[in-house]
Amino acid sequence: MAEVTQADRDAAARRMPLNTIAEFERVAEVKRGEQDNDPLVQEFARHRTEAVKPLVEALENVVAPLALLQREAEARGNRLSGVAYSIANDLGFVQKIARDALEAFRSELS
Numbered sequence: 001m002a003e004v005t006q007a008d009r010d011a012a013a014r015r016m017p018l019n020t021i022a023e024f025e026r027v028a029e030v031k032r033g034e035q036d037n038d039p040l041v042q043e044f045a046r047h048r049t050e051a052v053k054p055l056v057e058a059l060e061n062v063v064a065p066l067a068l069l070q071r072e073a074e075a076r077g078n079r080l081s082g083v084a085y086s087i088a089n090d091l092g093f094v095q096k097i098a099r100d101a102l103e104a105f106r107s108e109l110s
Contacts (some may be wrong), residue, residue, distance in 0.1 A: 002045035005034040012041040058101030060092055 007096040013030045017023050029035045031049075037043075066088040071079050087093055 002042055002049055004033070004041055004045045005048070006033075008041055008044040008048060009036070012038065014070045027029060027102065049092060053055045055101055055105055058097055061101075065089075065094055065097065068097070 009030050013027045016027050016030065018027060026035065030038060030041060066084060069084045069088055070080055073084075
């Protein structure tokens with residue numbers, strides 16, 4: 001089950017029909033957080049989570065650039081050298097991580 005935010009509940013509630021009293025009550029329950037297992041609420045939560053996942057990963061890499069270098073080296077079967085610490089602390093390197101993530105995110109929006 002995806003973690004649900006109030007924004008997920010509100011978005012799901014806007015998509016629900018309001019033709020009967022029962023449907024109106026269900027929408028109210030969704031907005032109050034009493035129906036977080038509802039399939040539509042869960043779908044909005046999953047969509048939000050997937051949409052921000054690349055940005056969260058990029059922020060994690062900005063916070064811990066040495067860990068990013070370590071993962072990349074291991075993926076290629078290599079080990080880090082002493083230069084890795086200097087690279088990880090280089091402002092340009094960290095800014096590139098952020099720029100690349102923003103560019104990828106913006107291209108998905110268009």
